[in-house]
Amino acid sequence: xxxxxxxxxxxxxxxxxxxxxxxxxxxxxxxxxxxxxxxxxxxxxxxxxxxxxxxxxxxxxxxxxxxxxxxxxxxxxxxxxxxxxxxxxxxxxxxxxxxxxxxxxxxxxxxxxxxxxxxxxxxxxxxxxxxxxxxxxxxxxxxxxxxxxxxxxxxxxxxxxxxxxxxxxxxxxxxxxxxxxxxxxxxxxxxxxxxxxxxxxxxxxxxxxxxxxxxxxxxxxxxxxxxxxxxxxxxxxxxxxxxxxxxxxxxxxxxxxxxxxxxxxxxxxxxxxxxxxxxxxxxxxxxxxxxxxxxxxxxxxxxxxxxxxxxxxxxxxxxxxxxxxxxxxxxxxxxxxxxxxxxxxxxxxxxxxxxxxxxxxxxxxxxxxxxxxxxxxxxxxxxxxxxxxxxxxxxxxxxxxxxxxxxxxxxxxxxxxxxxxxxxxxxxxxxxxxxxxxxxxxxxxxxxxxxxxxxxxxxxxxxxxxxxxxxxxxxxxxxxxxxxxxxxxxxxxxxxxxxxxxxxxxxxxxxxxxxxxxxxxxxxxxxxxxxxxxxxxxxxxxxxxxxxxxxxxxxxxxxxxxxxxxxxxxxxxxxxxxxxxxxxxxxxxxxxxxxxxxxxxxxxxxxxxxxxxxxxxxxxxxxxxxxxxxxxxxxxxxxxxxxxxxxxxxxxxxxxxxxxxxxxxxxxxxxxxxxxxxxxxxxxxxxxxxxxxxxxxxxxxxxxxxxxxxxxxxxxxxxxxxxxxxxxxxxxxxxxxxxxxxxxxxxxxxxxxxxxxxxxxxxxxxxxxxxxxxxxxxxxx
Amino acid sequence: xxxxxxxxxxxxxxxxxxxxxxxxxxxxxxxxxxxxxxxxxxxxxxxxxxxxxxxxxxxxxxxxxxxxxxxxxxxx
Numbered sequence: 001x002x003x004x005x006x007x008x009x010x011x012x013x014x015x016x017x018x019x020x021x022x023x024x025x026x027x028x029x030x031x032x033x034x035x036x037x038x039x040x041x042x043x044x045x046x047x048x049x050x051x052x053x054x055x056x057x058x059x060x061x062x063x064x065x066x067x068x069x070x071x072x073x074x075x076x077x078x079x080x081x082x083x084x085x086x087x088x089x090x091x092x093x094x095x096x097x098x099x100x101x102x103x104x105x106x107x108x109x110x111x112x113x114x115x116x117x118x119x120x121x122x123x124x125x126x127x128x129x130x131x132x133x134x135x136x137x138x139x140x141x142x143x144x145x146x147x148x149x150x151x152x153x154x155x156x157x158x159x160x161x162x163x164x165x166x167x168x169x170x171x172x173x174x175x176x177x178x179x180x181x182x183x184x185x186x187x188x189x190x191x192x193x194x195x196x197x198x199x200x201x202x203x204x205x206x207x208x209x210x211x212x213x214x215x216x217x218x219x220x221x222x223x224x225x226x227x228x229x230x231x232x233x234x235x236x237x238x239x240x241x242x243x244x245x246x247x248x249x250x251x252x253x254x255x256x257x258x259x260x261x262x263x264x265x266x267x268x269x270x271x272x273x274x275x276x277x278x279x280x281x282x283x284x285x286x287x288x289x290x291x292x293x294x295x296x297x298x299x300x301x302x303x304x305x306x307x308x309x310x311x312x313x314x315x316x317x318x319x320x321x322x323x324x325x326x327x328x329x330x331x332x333x334x335x336x337x338x339x340x341x342x343x344x345x346x347x348x349x350x351x352x353x354x355x356x357x358x359x360x361x362x363x364x365x366x367x368x369x370x371x372x373x374x375x376x377x378x379x380x381x382x383x384x385x386x387x388x389x390x391x392x393x394x395x396x397x398x399x400x401x402x403x404x405x406x407x408x409x410x411x412x413x414x415x416x417x418x419x420x421x422x423x424x425x426x427x428x429x430x431x432x433x434x435x436x437x438x439x440x441x442x443x444x445x446x447x448x449x450x451x452x453x454x455x456x457x458x459x460x461x462x463x464x465x466x467x468x469x470x471x472x473x474x475x476x477x478x479x480x481x482x483x484x485x486x487x488x489x490x491x492x493x494x495x496x497x498x499x500x501x502x503x504x505x506x507x508x509x510x511x512x513x514x515x516x517x518x519x520x521x522x523x524x525x526x527x528x529x530x531x532x533x534x535x536x537x538x539x540x541x542x543x544x545x546x547x548x549x550x551x552x553x554x555x556x557x558x559x560x561x562x563x564x565x566x567x568x569x570x571x572x573x574x575x576x577x578x579x580x581x582x583x584x585x586x587x588x589x590x591x592x593x594x595x596x597x598x599x600x601x602x603x604x605x606x607x608x609x610x611x612x613x614x615x616x617x618x619x620x621x622x623x624x625x626x627x628x629x630x631x632x633x634x635x636x637x638x639x640x641x642x643x644x645x646x647x648x649x650x651x652x653x654x655x656x657x658x659x660x661x662x663x664x665x666x667x668x669x670x671x672x673x674x675x676x677x678x679x680x681x682x683x684x685x686x687x688x689x690x691x692x693x694x695x696x697x698x699x700x701x702x703x704x705x706x707x708x709x710x711x712x713x714x715x716x717x718x719x720x721x722x723x724x725x726x727x728x729x730x731x732x733x734x735x736x737x738x739x740x741x742x743x744x745x746x747x748x749x750x751x752x753x754x755x756x757x758x759x760x761x762x763x764x765x766x767x768x769x770x771x772x773x774x775x776x777x778x779x780x781x
Numbered sequence: 782x783x784x785x786x787x788x789x790x791x792x793x794x795x796x797x798x799x800x801x802x803x804x805x806x807x808x809x810x811x812x813x814x815x816x817x818x819x820x821x822x823x824x825x826x827x828x829x830x831x832x833x834x835x836x837x838x839x840x841x842x843x844x845x846x847x848x849x850x851x852x853x854x855x856x857x
Binding site: 015018019021022023025026027029030038039 | 782784785786787788812813814815816817819821822823825851852853854
């Protein structure tokens with residue numbers, strides 16, 4: 001039922017549409033060359049002329065940057081978007097997706113009525129009946145197969161109230177930890193990186209670091225396409241202050257082209273390079289001894305952990321204290337000259353990067369996203385970049401900032417802070433008795449309801465669905481039938497007899513194709529909600545327009561089902577005021593100096609606030625006593641996430657990827673995103689300008705490889721891995737240029753599902769899959 | 782019926798001149814950046830020959846430093 005992206009009929013004039021596209025293409029190109037460039041006349045001209053436009057503030061619906069936008073409402077319809085000049089995030093700027101975001105509300109094939117599959121066909125039904133069916137099926141599954149046979153899978157696009165209602169229903173009321181979200185696929189390694197190094201999640205710094213740093217090192221992070229507004233801020237600082245931007249990546253991208261220096265490394269070897277930088281820092285006497293002696297411990301963990309390729313894979317690290325001398329001896333294996341041979345990065349370039357980190361007069365910001373997180377040693381590489389900042393003491397001060405960026409509007413706010421992962425609670429983890437008691441008290445449920453053991457992380461949850469250990473899955477606001485690695489297994493598993501799948505979404509997708517019940521959801525400003533961005537900023541948006549047909553917010557769907565299952569006492573919320581009631585209740589979980597959330601009235605009055613919000617103020621730099629009221633050790637810095645107040649410098653070695661090129665599959669396959677489309681494209685592909693600008697996926701080849709294989713742009717290319725094969729058009733010397741013997745494919749196109757052939761290996765600590773590396777054969781068709 | 786968009790970079794201090802010169806050309810629309818020395822130029826002509834002719838005229842403007850095509854469509 002998916003596929004038709006028929007959105008052109010609303011356009012009255014094809015020629016004027018094409019002209020607009022031509023202008024938009026030029027504006028996009030100009031924006032990537034000149035940060036902060038404004039075409040006010042053009043933007044103004046595109047706005048409706050009526051004086052009745054009512055501008056309301058919201059965080060952007062797309063990536064995790066959390067730009068503030070102003071949405072123009074006219075006669076009950078969202079008709080225009082402009083950047084919010086009051087937002088400290090984007091300072092009035094928007095990227096192409098943001099400017100067109102409201103068009104995603106009005107695609108021709110919006111889901112407006114619940115659909116129930118009967119005899120293989122979808123039949124329209126009322127929302128009341130559909131919600132009755134969902135509740136009764138869940139109860140029936142629990143009765144027949146137990147609590148752990150039901151599950152919910154959400155995302156970093158869940159608003160805070162959505163995720164909170166899901167966690168309370170499943171963990172608190174039903175009594176299963178089968179709660180996961182797609183942020184497991186993009187941010188889990190960042191979380192375990194923070195937890196292992198600092199004992200507490202999320203960046204210590206904020207976007208204001210950009211205004212103070214002298215050097216930016218981008219670790220496998222194509223910011224020009226993935227976080228264009230933030231990248232504009234970097235470029236702006238280069239114009240104003242001459243800062244340096246170093247792009248350290250496996251592929252040449254728009255970011256590389258705009259950077260001062262582009263350094264390419266072989267996939268997976270960032271682990272070795274990070275260790276080599278630490279070797280250089282210590283060997284040259286650049287380490288900040290007083291800082292690491294006062295504020296850090298040294299530890300090592302288990303190695304050769306495997307890659308999670310087998311069902312029911314389990315791993316538990318065993319940290320062990322080591323001395324600085326032990327660590328120094330370990331780094332002897334990572335001299336720049338030795339690492340050059342593993343990584344393909346010259347010793348000179350390693351020393352170049354190390355010299356910036358080691359220079360006491362340079363403030364350095366490290367930025368990363370999927371390159372480091374979707375990594376079979378994702379936790380380790382996060383640890384290793386923190387090591388660099390901890391060894392030099394370049395952390396938690398303005399401009400000295402290791403900064404993990406997010407990909408979704410509320411990956412932080414909902415998945416990480418509300419805790420919609422199997423092991424998490426809004427405050428703490430299910431394994432901790434005190435944390436369970438604390439949550440149970442606020443949720444008004446018996447503490448025995450909350451199981452002490454986590455169940456399935458995302459990959460294992462879909463494996464459990466395939467095996468039949470899970471029988472019921474409710475999927476909200478995400479599209480796993482495009483995003484799961486080794487997708488075919490999980491698609492086939494979801495379609496097996498005896499599985500019942502509910503999907504809440506706004507458009508038909510490959511995931512609604514596997515549903516037994518499809519619930520139409522209200523999108524973004526069609527309901528009230530809150531998102532939390534990468535810099536710990538929580539932002540509120542009000543309902544601005546009515547959702548179409550019977551579409552309903554994901555929060556209220558959950559509340560209605562909870563009531564039907566007998567949890568009226570816990571889900572006491574009123575339809576008119578439930579977002580305020582839920583947020584007020586949620587704040588109780590974080591009522592402490594380390595994580596206090598701003599009151600709703602504050603969030604309504606300004607473009608968000610950063611937690612910990614203490615005494616009416618956001619905290620910009622955590623762990624620094626000058627800025628963070630939670631510091632209490634009497635020192636300048638206090639890493640209070642760890643019991644002894646010290647951060648950890650981890651000894652983590654280089655280990656190869658789960659699957660590396662060989663004679664049969666001689667190329668690396670890397671997957672990722674493009675600037676025009678947001679993730680699986682289910683929204684942005686329904687925005688005509690964006691769809692036309694990037695209509696389908698492709699495979700990028702290195703020009704030398706393409707020449708040897710006699711492949712030109714547009715030729716059909718077959719990619720084959722041990723999981724299957726796919727045919728894509730070739731792209732050579734266009735958007736990005738892979739290194740020799742590597743190919744890149746974006747994953748936004750549901751008609752060319754690259755994840756059918758990717759590998760479901762994952763980081764054993766974070767359980768986040770490595771979408772960036774597997775072995776592939778490349779042939780001209 | 783080609784539609785093309787370009788980025789036009791003026792010589793230093795010549796932005797206003799370049800805007801005026803482009804505005805005077807038929808089938809040519811100009812959108813200046815507010816805060817940078819850069820203009821977007823959109824040409825909307827009936828034939829390829831007309832387009833080529835227009836491009837020659839644009840390139841002969843003295844205040845133009847560089848003209849870079851960004852996108853091209855043909856609606857025929």
